[in-house]
Amino acid sequence: QLQLQESGPGLVKPSETLSLTCTVSGGSISSSSYYWGWIRQPPGKGLEWIGSIYYSGSTYYNPSLKSRVTISVDTSKNQFSLKLSSVTAADTAVYYCARLDPPPNLRFDYWGQGTLVTVSS
Amino acid sequence: QSALTQPRSVSGSPGQSVTISCTGTSSDVGGYNYVSWYQQHPGKAPKLMIYDVSKRPSGVPDRFSGSKSGNTASLTISGLQAEDEADYYCCSYAGSYTLGVFGGGTKLTVL
Numbered sequence: 001q002l003q004l005q006e007s008g009p010g011l012v013k014p015s016e017t018l019s020l021t022c023t024v025s026g027g028s029i030s031s032s033s034y035y036w037g038w039i040r041q042p043p044g045k046g047l048e049w050i051g052s053i054y055y056s057g058s059t060y061y062n063p064s065l066k067s068r069v070t071i072s073v074d075t076s077k078n079q080f081s082l083k084l085s086s087v088t089a090a091d092t093a094v095y096y097c098a099r100l101d102p103p104p105n106l107r108f109d110y111w112g113q114g115t116l117v118t119v120s121s
Numbered sequence: 122q123s124a125l126t127q128p129r130s131v132s133g134s135p136g137q138s139v140t141i142s143c144t145g146t147s148s149d150v151g152g153y154n155y156v157s158w159y160q161q162h163p164g165k166a167p168k169l170m171i172y173d174v175s176k177r178p179s180g181v182p183d184r185f186s187g188s189k190s191g192n193t194a195s196l197t198i199s200g201l202q203a204e205d206e207a208d209y210y211c212c213s214y215a216g217s218y219t220l221g222v223f224g225g226g227t228k229l230t231v232l
Contacts, residue, residue, distance in 0.1 A: 039167075039223075046124065046226040047159075047167065047210050060220045096166055104155050104214040106221045109178065111166040 002027040004097050004112035012091075012119050018084040022097030022112060029078045030055040035100050037108065038071060038082045040093040048093075052100060053080055060103065087119045125150065125211055125224035132230040138199040141227045143211030144192060149222055151192035155214035158187060158196045161226075162207045170209075171196060198229070206231040 008020035022036070029036060037052035051061040053071045061069050065084070073080040084091060095117055099110040126144040133139040143150065143158075150156055156174045159167035169178050171187035174194060184200045194213070198205055211224040 047223040107172040
């Protein structure tokens, strides 16, 4: 059974860089059949797609976040990571990692449990 | 990139049917047959319920069905059960640059 687990600091200061890692177990991140993505959900609000990556390193980013987002993959550790720079309070959210079908399907079929990241001084 | 439009809330009694709409544009919902729906219970991760407009993943009850007409996709839940009470989100492919966009979410209350 595929499992995804987010990890990283739960508190980040304004203007700093948020860094999260998603560890995949029960399957290979190098599968040619899937992309891997990050989605966030501010408290009490809806879901927002952040971006996605293929094991080869090919990426797609939400245009509204593109200037601040970097997603990378480490196939040797079966992990992929998110970096979001220059954070503000508006970036406070539960961050989820997920597996998805390659575009254009965008079927998010496995999700991590999510991790709350608070931006505060 | 604007979020897809969903009603804030819908409700129904056990055994009844409810439909949740998801309205976009010809650049997303109307332009592609790649709409998915997710169920989210409080404090939990979203769960895939429908993909490719109307396909159900293994294990999802056939009480859940999806459809699309023009720029609006719909999720219908028939034979409502108490455990269906949750938030529901739609998601659509929106082209090679934007890629994906979610709806604002709909809270389903089972009366």
